[in-house]
Amino acid sequence: MSAFLDFGSDAVLLAGLTGDNWRLKDYVARGGYESLKKILSERIAPEQILAEIKLSVLRGRGGAGFPTGMKWGFMPRGAPEKYVICNADEGEPGTFKDRDILRFNPHAVIEGMVIAAYVMGCARGYNYIHGEIWEVYERCEEAVDEARAAGFIGSRILGSDFSFELFNHHGFGAYICGEETALLESIEGKKGQSRYKPPFPANVGLYGKPTTVNNVETFACVPLIVKNGGQWFLELGRPNAGGTKIFSVSGDVERPGNYELRMGAPFAKLLEMAGGVRDGRKLKAVIPGGSSSPVVPGAVMMETDLDYDSIAKAGSMMGSGAVIVMDETRCMVRCLARLSEFYHDESCGQCTPCREGTGWLSRMMHRIEHGEGRPGDIEALDRIAHDIMGRTICAMGDAAAMPVRSFIKHFRDEFEYHIEHRRCQVADYV
Amino acid sequence: MPLSTTASQKIDKAIAKYPAGRQQSAVMAALTIVQEERGWLSPEALREVADYLEMSPVAVYEVASFYSMYHLKPVGRYVLTLCTNLPCALQGAGEAGRYLQETLKIGWNETTQDNMFTLLQGECMGACQEAPVLLANHQRMCCKITPPQIDTLLAQLRVEAAQEERHG
Numbered sequence: 145m146s147a148f149l150d151f152g153s154d155a156v157l158l159a160g161l162t163g164d165n166w167r168l169k170d171y172v173a174r175g176g177y178e179s180l181k182k183i184l185s186e187r188i189a190p191e192q193i194l195a196e197i198k199l200s201v202l203r204g205r206g207g208a209g210f211p212t213g214m215k216w217g218f219m220p221r222g223a224p225e226k227y228v229i230c231n232a233d234e235g236e237p238g239t240f241k242d243r244d245i246l247r248f249n250p251h252a253v254i255e256g257m258v259i260a261a262y263v264m265g266c267a268r269g270y271n272y273i274h275g276e277i278w279e280v281y282e283r284c285e286e287a288v289d290e291a292r293a294a295g296f297i298g299s300r301i302l303g304s305d306f307s308f309e310l311f312n313h314h315g316f317g318a319y320i321c322g323e324e325t326a327l328l329e330s331i332e333g334k335k336g337q338s339r340y341k342p343p344f345p346a347n348v349g350l351y352g353k354p355t356t357v358n359n360v361e362t363f364a365c366v367p368l369i370v371k372n373g374g375q376w377f378l379e380l381g382r383p384n385a386g387g388t389k390i391f392s393v394s395g396d397v398e399r400p401g402n403y404e405l406r407m408g409a410p411f412a413k414l415l416e417m418a419g420g421v422r423d424g425r426k427l428k429a430v431i432p433g434g435s436s437s438p439v440v441p442g443a444v445m446m447e448t449d450l451d452y453d454s455i456a457k458a459g460s461m462m463g464s465g466a467v468i469v470m471d472e473t474r475c476m477v478r479c480l481a482r483l484s485e486f487y488h489d490e491s492c493g494q495c496t497p498c499r500e501g502t503g504w505l506s507r508m509m510h511r512i513e514h515g516e517g518r519p520g521d522i523e524a525l526d527r528i529a530h531d532i533m534g535r536t537i538c539a540m541g542d543a544a545a546m547p548v549r550s551f552i553k554h555f556r557d558e559f560e561y562h563i564e565h566r567r568c569q570v571a572d573y574v
Numbered sequence: 575m576p577l578s579t580t581a582s583q584k585i586d587k588a589i590a591k592y593p594a595g596r597q598q599s600a601v602m603a604a605l606t607i608v609q610e611e612r613g614w615l616s617p618e619a620l621r622e623v624a625d626y627l628e629m630s631p632v633a634v635y636e637v638a639s640f641y642s643m644y645h646l647k648p649v650g651r652y653v654l655t656l657c658t659n660l661p662c663a664l665q666g667a668g669e670a671g672r673y674l675q676e677t678l679k680i681g682w683n684e685t686t687q688d689n690m691f692t693l694l695q696g697e698c699m700g701a702c703q704e705a706p707v708l709l710a711n712h713q714r715m716c717c718k719i720t721p722p723q724i725d726t727l728l729a730q731l732r733v734e735a736a737q738e739e740r741h742g
Binding site (some may be wrong): 238311397 | 591592596600633636637639643660663693696699701703705709
């Protein structure tokens with residue numbers, strides 16, 4: 145048997161995984177599908193499971209951090225056609241946890257989805273998988289086939305009167321489809337442009353029917369909560385954020401990778417697990433929650449714990465848990481220029497402030513980076529970013545604006561130097 | 575050129591994933607299947623998919639032009655997409671990108687003269703722990719890509735192409 149992959153000693157979601165033991169028989173050997181069996185054999189009432197989920201204070205792991213139990217509670221009772229959707233369109237730069245969950249432990253997500261469907265009374269579900277991780281999509285196809293053959297999905301699951309069908313749907317290169325309403329449009333066979341909310345998907349979702357969309361990691365937590373109880377899960381974390389969290393660490397560290405820690409663990413511990421800053425250099429800055437979250441100076445981050453409130457206090461957000469580390473040799477102008485290019489590239493074009501604003505930001509950043517910045521550019525960047533925020537249908541506008549404002553706030557001197565001296569202040573090895 | 579039997583069988587399987595009358599949901603799968611077979615999506619291919627799914631051609635075009643991994647113009651036999659987003663850039667994508675351009679003697683969005691390779695810059699592929707990441711023909715993920723690995727990959731793809739040619 146191959147060695148366990150090391151995701152840290154706090155790991156519960158990623159514990160016992162070797163990279164090869166993803167199949168149904170392996171998952172069952174680890175105690176998988178026991179939660180579902182228990183629910184169906186003991187006919188546990190959906191309300192009772194929902195109460196445990198609420199007690200656990202499981203919050204959405206895709207980025208918004210919305211309480212999962214509350215979200216499930218929004219689904220209307222009794223509607224004949226309802227959907228449960230897994231958002232595996234993981235494209236937020238720096239985020240790569242869902243890929244590992246799905247390729248190493250796909251059945252945990254399937255079991256979580258089946259339980260969610262049971263609680264909310266959904267007969268059909270889809271797992272929307274990022275198009276770029278094609279091999280993971282193929283693995284999920286195999287895993288769903290295995291689960292269907294074993295009677296964990298399909299008609300009259302495990303002999304009960306509960307039926308649920310589950311299918312995988314792949315994306316094909318659109319960051320915006322990670323936004324839940326754009327994702328629904330995409331499943332309907334349209335371009336992925338976000339819908340106005342309200343109505344929320346719980347009322348008008350896929351094909352106009354009540355729908356709940358949760359992240360991969362969120363679903364993976366569900367069987368564990370059912371098995372060990374909401375209180376157990378809550379106590380793994382902080383009072384208003386239960387459980388563990390998988391952090392994807394990338395950038396200037398010795399060992400980029402996924403590390404699972406209890407909510408509220410110190411950032412310094414995570415950095416240590418990732419082997420520290422590469423080549424013994426000094427930590428300059430950290431983007432703690434995916435490229436859309438505001439950048440935080442390294443010194444501040446070293447004093448910060450990894451939970452929603454602590455990261456908010458440090459001026460940023462937990463987001464997807466994607467931690468991008470930048471060392472002292474990195475040019476912040478260059479880093480932001482690349483992120484701005486990304487948002488311009490990915491803007492779906494529906495809302496003018498985002499469509500035009502991301503283009504302005506990207507072109508101005510390009511200009512400043514290449515020594516062609518003009519006086520007043522920094523103020524213009526900040527103003528454009530400010531004017532995008534809160535003026536678009538979906539959160540992508542804010543996602544494009546937040547990095548800009550925070551990079552300027554914390555590293556203004558580098559931007560000023562670039563404009564004044566027409567070159568970079570720091571030696572750069574990118 | 576009508577859809578091949580293999581393609582229509584695969585598309586039927588995709589249609590079966592959605593409720594009756596919702597075959598439009600299979601359009602992304604259908605376009606992916608046809609592109610895999612033909613390399614790119616010609617206006618004619620889009621019309622065939624539209625007919626097959628009972629969609630208007632413009633609705634299919636809207637989808638094909640929205641998602642970045644569909645090609646509406648001919649591309650090389652192998653499309654190489656290198657992620658150059660921030661996490662990959664911090665982990666060596668700049669060097670990999672320069673090496674690819676020098677070795678293939680083409681720039682971004684260009685195709686080699688022998689029509690073997692098209693080089694694209696990609697956005698985050700969600701595998702940043704193994705950055706820099708390169709996708710070959712959108713399906714084969716090559717991780718921690720360095721100049722020596724690029725040499726190996728290019729040689730391997732050329733061998734594969736030659737073998738496919740021999741076997742028709």
